[in-house]
Amino acid sequence: MAVYTDVAEGELGAFLKHYPVGDLLSYKGIAEGTENSNFLLHTSTGSYILTLYEKRVEKADLPFFLGLMGHLANKGVSCPLPVTAHDGSVIGTLAGRPAVIITFLEGLSLRRPTATHCAEVGKALAALHLAGADFSMTRPNALAIEGWRKLWTAARGRADEVEPGLAAEVDADFADFERNWPKGLPEGIIHADLFPDNVFFLGEKLSGLIDFYFACNDLYAYDVATCLNAWCFEKDFSFNLTKGKALLAGYQSVRPLSDQEKAALPILARGSALRFMLTRLYDWLTVPDGGLVMKRDPTEYIRRMRFHRAIKSASEYGLAEYGVS
């Protein structure tokens, strides 16, 4: 939520000459993204986002992220399209940092999405999974079980400061996941962070998906489970079954889930809740207060972990025609 790097008009003008974006009319540093510096540009051909990548983004992963956005946009997914420079490159250098121009998507991210919005998100997620199937690059999920384990090792000693009993609770989850984490489910490109912040709407119509910087190869159903966590819980941590139904029906209208995927949803949702709890917990315990990174409460995800632990069947998420086992 900050512009880290300042860019002078002269150097930006020189940089833009390498791209087919027309003449620069204005640019404003925008309070978006915690990892990068972002600017909204107006040019004679439209609006663009200029991103300067700060050190928290792995530069080696940029070709994957940008290639994926280009691939998805060309397949009709409403996501930003990286602009290719006249010399064919996508990643340039500005203010000493890797810099990229992407098309600007109009739309609003919603604080209070409705079931109708959840259905749209489900459809868009499935469309993203299908569109990514023939993307040629791969990237392992750095925040799969092994990555969680690293965060947990760093945070475990102080976990009970945040919530008494948390250390034992999470240890038990890890033991369970190491035995029972699903194998052999359909996998491919997932967004991995499709929270309301990263989805734009114009009215009830989804107008864009953004922020592909966690995208990776992993189980499609894990991405669905993350969306259940991100979209279907109310502020009081209750699960909104209507939203769950809408999201899952939307997804399945584009890509039906197999019985194995359905059966795996509760453990995947629990793992996904643990993943977001762990990154929040880690930041909570290690990032100084008042810094540029906004610290978010890990306990919101402890509540979700507990909810999912009590789920007996994926039908409780609102899966249509899925029998209670």
Next chain:
Amino acid sequence: MAVYTDVAEGELGAFLKHYPVGDLLSYKGIAEGTENSNFLLHTSTGSYILTLYEKRVEKADLPFFLGLMGHLANKGVSCPLPVTAHDGSVIGTLAGRPAVIITFLEGLSLRRPTATHCAEVGKALAALHLAGADFSMTRPNALAIEGWRKLWTAARGRADEVEPGLAAEVDADFADFERNWPKGLPEGIIHADLFPDNVFFLGEKLSGLIDFYFACNDLYAYDVATCLNAWCFEKDFSFNLTKGKALLAGYQSVRPLSDQEKAALPILARGSALRFMLTRLYDWLTVPDGGLVMKRDPTEYIRRMRFHRAIKSASEYGLAEYGVS
């Protein structure tokens, strides 16, 4: 340089229904202004700036600032036009704060303005002075000598920490200004803060003047003197005579300065340099490091004060046909 207040899409949408701006397409918090929270809005009718006034702005002064912008814009000055709500009001309430929508001006503020840009600024400043002449409201300059004295009283004790000898130097200036500050020169509405940050260009053409939150009634020539300080010094603190000439010729092509105004320029420029030195010094000594207010080096203006003290005649600023006294 920060967004202080976050605004949810739902409350913004409800707020905008009161204004004739069309449908909201997107909004981004922008890193602009140190006093307020600013958002760049795209709507179906164009681009706008939404400003939420935080506590550093005197709310009682808002009708003056906004009325002035409306007055000037209607007289053809390229400045933001406050949008009037359907009920005739200009100042609304959003997120518990006074909130205003103004039209967005395209343009770039320049780090390295040329003499051509300085001529444009001179012309625009004079046009602003003429356009403001029949504005019906008045606002005293809170940062005239009395205001400087308050800042100095607060900062004087530690002034020599910043520059040895500064306390004695500034005391002598105050004594001089109290005897010799010009009286009876033409006065009216001045911008009072027309720095490169607050002027937009598209190529060599001036496209907009912004940030009227220091505007007040004072001597026109004082505003000219501030522009000499703001536009005509190089990074090494040398005065660029070509830029000075261009700025003054530009100004005089629209509003000629009287001989009394010309003769007063050196003391006005010295006073203006003291004014910016004092606000910077005050922040330097009182604002904690790492806060949201960017602290700027007061010594840049000590250098300007000294330059102006050595000026024998306003011709040294580049005034055409003005004899050395």
